[in-house]
Amino acid sequence: MIDIAFAHRQGAFALDVRMQLPDSGVTGLFGTSGAGKSTVADVIAGLIRPEDGRIAIGETVLFDSTRGVAVAPERRRIGYVFQEARLFPHMNVRTNLRFGARRRGGAGPGAFDQVVDLLGLEPLLDRRTRHLSGGEAQRVAIGRALLSDPELLIMDEPLSSLDQQRRDDVLPHLERLAADTGIPMIYITHSIEEIIRLADHLAVMANGAVIACGPIQDVMARPDVPALNDRRDAGTLLQTTVAGHFDEDHLSALRFGEHTLLVPRTERAKGSPLALRILARDVSLALEPPQRSSVMNVLPGQVQGIHPRGDGHVDVSVDTGQIIRARITRRSADDLSLRVGLHLYALVKSVAFAERDAFRRHAEEDH
Amino acid sequence: MPTPAETEALLLSLRVAVWSVLGSLPPAIAIAWLLARTRFPGHALLNGLLHIPLVVPPVVIGYLLLVFLGRRGPGGVFLENVFGITLGFTWQGAAVASAIVAFPLMLRAIRQSIEAVDRRLEQAARTLGAGSANAFCTVTLPLIAPGVFAGMVLSFARSLGEFGATITFVSSIPGETRTLPLALYAATQVPGGEPQATRLVIISVALAMIALVGSEWLARRTRHYASGGP
Structure with a gap:
């Protein structure tokens, strides 16, 4: 220590x-x-x-x-x-x-x-x-x-x-x-x-x-950490495991808890861990699973916290097993009548790989 | 060709100047470091005191030396009794007089070069396991080498030209304290001494030229080395 x-x-x-x-x-x-x-x-x-x-x-x-x-x-x-x-x-x-x-x-x-x-x-x-x-x-x-x-x-x-x-x-x-x-x-x-x-x-x-x-x-x-949250690219990290690849679609499936995420094809082997960065602005919320939507990743979860921001937005922490944050407008939050404990769905529009995993793999290969 | 008396004055001048420079170098580096890198009560006072030789007439310095370090002065008696060193009317005394008069010049050059060294390099050396003395010797000193060298050249030149303090403190004894400037002055004091004076002028100018050219060459090499030349 x-x-x-x-x-x-x-x-x-x-x-x-x-x-x-x-x-x-x-x-x-x-x-x-x-x-x-x-x-x-x-x-x-x-x-x-x-x-x-x-x-x-x-x-x-x-x-x-x-x-x-x-x-x-x-x-x-x-x-x-x-x-x-x-x-x-x-x-x-x-x-x-x-x-x-x-x-x-x-x-x-x-x-x-x-x-x-x-x-x-x-x-x-x-x-x-x-x-x-x-x-x-x-x-x-x-x-x-x-x-x-x-x-x-x-x-x-x-x-x-x-x-x-x-x-x-x-x-x-x-x-x-x-x-x-x-x-x-x-x-x-x-x-x-x-x-x-x-x-x-x-x-x-x-x-x-x-x-x-x-x-x-x-x-x-x-x-509650302004240095991390008062920025356009505020977001959370998600620890996942590569569950499989869909080569013809250029997609990979990642698992965390009971959930599966579809993301752009990663080079990582099936079964290896992969950290993802999900930006709050790339996450929307819905009270019901959307029908016929282009969003592939719909994760059920529960509102863990609602954090109003000064700029007309609200940061919503959703517990899906791991915390995902959504940055939505205050009006949307009001329309959805969000409250802590509410069950809802986080719609993840895109993910960013935390690039360190690219190197970890590299480092592992060296050994 | 110089006469034996001229050669004597020339060699004496060189000896006095060399010892004056070498003797004042260690204290000049230490005090320059102290003034550049530390703050203590009396900092400004010390700095002022050390600059006195630059602003008072050299005769004043010579007189003060005579009073304190002369054969009957308290310092002179002490040195004589304890170390067996006599400064009054000896070439060593001439070297001391030169060193004191030239000291501020050397001090300023070295202090400025220490102030120009990025302290962050010394810090880096410390984090790499070098104690402060080691960091000074292996990082600071090589980097201030051009400044130290410039200080030495200045003080050497000043020593060669020293007249007032020398003649007041140690007088003008041929073969002991009669350096080139003193010999020149002596020549001008005797009737018909002009040819002798002219010869000494030529020797002085030649010596100065050689010293200048040589120091210029050395300075370039030192700078090159300190800046990490190829």
Whole structure:
């Protein structure tokens, strides 16, 4: 368990952060810019000393204001990948990569080659850092952090300074990293797409505080997290299993609970798990199953919560075994006389695959 | 060809300047780091004090040195008794005078280059297992090398040209403290010394030119290295 609790004041900005994160897998730390995410990263890494609090990774206490413990950053074994790569300009790629390894005794024999291989750094090794593209530099920075043999890897918006093409270049490496290394990771971002592709666990920050923290599916299903819900692409995650394929129709059937969903053909094998992202705006509600409709996916469920929004819309959480959210107009909600406990049907117009599954498959094939 | 006396003055000038630069380099780096990277009570005062040699006439510095570090000054007596070092009327004293006069120049150049180094690189080094001293030596120092070098060149040049503080503190003793500028001044003070003065002027200018060209070449190499050239 990674235990983070601290209070810190920076000028007029006050942080009061409390969260417990699992010590495996990827935790997304999500929030708009200015929410205090990078400060949290600096505090965990020891670059900022908070006024009080306690930070511990398992049994290792890194900071404890009541006991006067404050481990220096160089002794924390936290790999930190910054927003900008922060490569040392007077060293080539190889020397940069070895910087941490040399000081921490390295991540074990063969680690260098493994990391070079994992991140595709072989052709860059003898290059000077200023000749690297943004994406290449960021990959080197990730490798450098990994080779310092970290107990925890923090990535602070490693893709935000890159253009879309470079992101697509680095993201698959991050996905493999998450699956292959087994090092717990805190991934800071304000991109919901990156969270969905990478994170298993999600912590949401707003105004210097953690307002939600838990398994990603649970947090995504919460209606009361503005950072997640006040956006056009608000939605929930659905864990399903591939039940079969209909090749002539280019469709696949997915099962969750007693329900079957028809979705565009996926490459995944029958029986394998698949996470779906269903956007609230793609879900409509009906009191009776529609007759002769083009909507293929009609899921019976029960209203679990009704959350009025300021913009004339209402978010309705429907329990179909897993939570699906529908964003409908207030007038529609009134016409349907929605109330908690009402049985109805969620009509899912389209789904988005959470792309992380594409990589998980890739990672599984590697083993 | 220079006469033995001219060669003596030339070599003495070089020796004084080299020791002045080398001796002031470590404290200049340490104090520049302190001023650039930390805030403490008396920060502005220290900065001001260290800049005094830049704004007062060198003679004032020479006089103060004479009073405190001269053979009868409290500091001079202490150094003499404890370390057996005599600064008054010795070439070492000339080096100290040069170092103090040139110190602000070196300090400013190094401080500015430290301020220009991205602290975030030092932070990155810390998270990679380097202690603060190690991070300074392996990241900051190589990156400020051009600035350090510029500071050394400035202070070397200033030392070569030092006159007022030197003549006041250690006088103008041939073979001991009579550097090129002092020798030139001495030549102008004797009747018919003009040819001698002219020769010393030529030597001074030649030395300055060689030093300039050499430092320019070295500076380019240092910059190239620090910026990660191929």
